Amino acid sequence: MAYRSPISRRNFLKATTVAMAGLARPALRFGCVPGQTLPLEEFSYGDVTITSEPHERQLHDTMAVLMELSEDSLLKPLRKMAGQPAPGEELGGWYLYNPDYDRKKSNDGFAPGAPFGQWVSSFARAYAITKAPELRDKVLRLNRLYAQTISPGFYVKNRFPAYCYDKLLCGLIDAHQFVGDPAAFPILEETTNTALPNLPPKSVEHDASWRPGTDETYTWDESYTISENLFLAYERGAGDRYRELGARYLLDSYYDPLAEGSSDLAGRHAYSHVNSLCSAMQAYLTLNSEKHLRAAKNGFDFVAAQSYATGGWGPDELLRAPGSPDVAASLSNTHSGFETPCGAYAHFKLTRYLLRVTRDPRYGDSMERVMYNTILGAKPLEPDGRAFYYSDYNYDGHKVYHPERWPCCSGTLPQIAADYRISAYFRDGHNVFVNLYIPSTVRWIEQDAHISITQKTTYPVDSVIQLDVRASRPSRFRVQFRIPAWAENAAIAVNGKLVSGESKPGSFVAVEREWGVEDRVELNLPMTLRLEPIDANHADTVALLRGPLVLFPQRQGMRTAKRSELLAAQNTAPGQWQAATQSGPVGFLPFTDIQNQAYSTYLKLI
Numbered sequence: 002m003a004y005r006s007p008i009s010r011r012n013f014l015k016a017t018t019v020a021m022a023g024l025a026r027p028a029l030r031f032g033c034v035p036g037q038t039l040p041l042e043e044f045s046y047g048d049v050t051i052t053s054e055p056h057e058r059q060l061h062d063t064m065a066v067l068m069e070l071s072e073d074s075l076l077k078p079l080r081k082m083a084g085q086p087a088p089g090e091e092l093g094g095w096y097l098y099n100p101d102y103d104r105k106k107s108n109d110g111f112a113p114g115a116p117f118g119q120w121v122s123s124f125a126r127a128y129a130i131t132k133a134p135e136l137r138d139k140v141l142r143l144n145r146l147y148a149q150t151i152s153p154g155f156y157v158k159n160r161f162p163a164y165c166y167d168k169l170l171c172g173l174i175d176a177h178q179f180v181g182d183p184a185a186f187p188i189l190e191e192t193t194n195t196a197l198p199n200l201p202p203k204s205v206e207h208d209a210s211w212r213p214g215t216d217e218t219y220t221w222d223e224s225y226t227i228s229e230n231l232f233l234a235y236e237r238g239a240g241d242r243y244r245e246l247g248a249r250y251l252l253d254s255y256y257d258p259l260a261e262g263s264s265d266l267a268g269r270h271a272y273s274h275v276n277s278l279c280s281a282m283q284a285y286l287t288l289n290s291e292k293h294l295r296a297a298k299n300g301f302d303f304v305a306a307q308s309y310a311t312g313g314w315g316p317d318e319l320l321r322a323p324g325s326p327d328v329a330a331s332l333s334n335t336h337s338g339f340e341t342p343c344g345a346y347a348h349f350k351l352t353r354y355l356l357r358v359t360r361d362p363r364y365g366d367s368m369e370r371v372m373y374n375t376i377l378g379a380k381p382l383e384p385d386g387r388a389f390y391y392s393d394y395n396y397d398g399h400k401v402y403h404p405e406r407w408p409c410c411s412g413t414l415p416q417i418a419a420d421y422r423i424s425a426y427f428r429d430g431h432n433v434f435v436n437l438y439i440p441s442t443v444r445w446i447e448q449d450a451h452i453s454i455t456q457k458t459t460y461p462v463d464s465v466i467q468l469d470v471r472a473s474r475p476s477r478f479r480v481q482f483r484i485p486a487w488a489e490n491a492a493i494a495v496n497g498k499l500v501s502g503e504s505k506p507g508s509f510v511a512v513e514r515e516w517g518v519e520d521r522v523e524l525n526l527p528m529t530l531r532l533e534p535i536d537a538n539h540a541d542t543v544a545l546l547r548g549p550l551v552l553f554p555q556r557q558g559m560r561t562a563k564r565s566e567l568l569a570a571q572n573t574a575p576g577q578w579q580a581a582t583q584s585g586p587v588g589f590l591p592f593t594d595i596q597n598q599a600y601s602t603y604l605k606l607i
């Protein structure tokens with residue numbers, strides 16, 4: 002019998018402002034230094050309701066697949082590695098535990114049980130959104146079943162003990178925070194006690210061997226990324242031990258030269274090192290370490306400088322040196338452009354931290370690009386474990402599933418789908434920041450008044466966003482709107498009257514007033530077609546953009562066009578464009594609208 006998902010779209014659309022009983026927001030141990038500005042606060046998952054169909058479909062469909070999985074199957078590799086009876090079907094693919102794994106024969110069994118903790122985290126976040134009791138029960142049950150499997154065998158037999166520990170840690174601290182599972186921290190203690198003797202004593206570099214007698218695959222663990230969740234565990238009350246562990250696993254050989262600007266990211270494994278910049282941000286927030294903030298900022302700048310127009314980065318999962326010809330060459334020599342769910346998840350976390358700390362809207366611009374041009378267009382997770390992995394930026398590009406089932410990206414897809422809402426709005430005292438323009442509602446209480454802002458828009462296809470502000474009684478506060486760097490001549494009107502003052506591209510523009518019971522804001526972010534070169538040395542290799550959207554040419558083998566032809570593309574239907582070229586008319590679509598047809602991302606100008 003098919004499981005009926007509690008996450009109906011209607012449930013998602015249902016608003017809830019109920020505070021989580023007994024769950025305080027994480028205490029800020031930050032800001033005690035005079036002159037330091039506090040980071041912007043995130044809203045809770047339940048404070049934001051998203052009504053955008055593609056965003057909610059992604060969360061709904063992914064969670065529906067995960068809720069259907071047999072719990073015996075989910076636990077099977079963990080039980081097998083603990084030497085326990087393990088009934089039920091294998092999920093297969095990367096998830097399988099195969100003691101005779103041989104990557105020359107097959108990659109099935111590559112990372113047994115690895116996304117288990119990410120799926121628990123996703124159920125917990127989905128519960129924070131929907132309050133569906135089935136999700137709470139699922140988290141409570143899985144944690145208890147998992148607790149019975151905790152054994153050194155899981156770490157000894159695992160290629161990725163630190164990676165897997167990090168994911169289990171994430172699931173347990175989310176179960177504590179969002180579900181209020183009273184067993185989560187005791188289970189975390191046992192997990193940590195069992196894992197630590199089987200982890201390297203400090204973080205080790207990617208590709209460095211630390212376990213004698215193991216092959217190369219055992220050097221791909223990611224101990225240098227685990228500090229972020231260790232610090233979060235500490236902030237959520239798991240104990241001082243987690244702050245100490247967080248500090249211990251910071252990889253100095255990565256952050257120190259990066260903070261000084263004396264190293265770049267060249268040659269580093271892409272997703273895990275961008276993810277590791279989130280550990281640097283948590284070191285800043287938890288330990289007040291300015292050095293780690295500098296490392297994260299510099300790291301982001303290196304990533305931004307080598308990103309595709311889509312916001313994606315790291316062809317063949319490697320970061321490149323500044324000015325490297327590799328990124329342009331990747332358009333012909335690989336189909337593995339950007340590890341999309343994992344990379345976008347790390348990118349969202351990093352830009353969320355940086356935006357909160359610096360209030361610089363360019364981090365919001367970057368997040369928005371990655372959202373519309375990569376992750377929101379990922380193919381859906383299939384019940385058999387087929388998962389979208391790489392965005393393909395080749396001249397002969399296709400959207401395909403990864404050949405191996407249940408890869409890493411099946412763990413991060415539901416996490417980022419849940420996180421759109423905590424990335425859309427932020428607050429600080431009497432300021433509310435609108436970062437992402439997505440049909441949605443945010444609710445909060447401002448000096449005893451119940452306030453909501455509801456966005457109605459077909460952005461980024463259209464340029465106008467309508468925001469209805471409702472207050473239970475008139476209230477004074479400031480709403481800050483992100484004006485993207487590409488948006489020249491942006492305009493804001495309140496109740497039909499233009500707000501005076503400059504709306505500079507690449508800034509937050511504040512509207513402060515006494516808001517009445519019902520007010521309407523209209524924000525216009527005018528969009529024109531523009532071309533962006535892949536890098537400074539390949540000025541004639543360009544992507545066509547409009548606002549935050551890359552427009553992807555829909556013709557197999559198309560490699561060239563004239564600048565004037567591209568910039569004269571016409572909007573032929575909502576979300577569709579067409580250019581007249583020498584070789585006939587060519588259609589252009591956003592990434593979200595590409596199905597199985599061939600496309601390219603860049604063209605060479607002739």
Ligand SMILES: [Zn+2]
Binds near residue numbers: 340342343408410
């Ligand atoms: Zn992945």
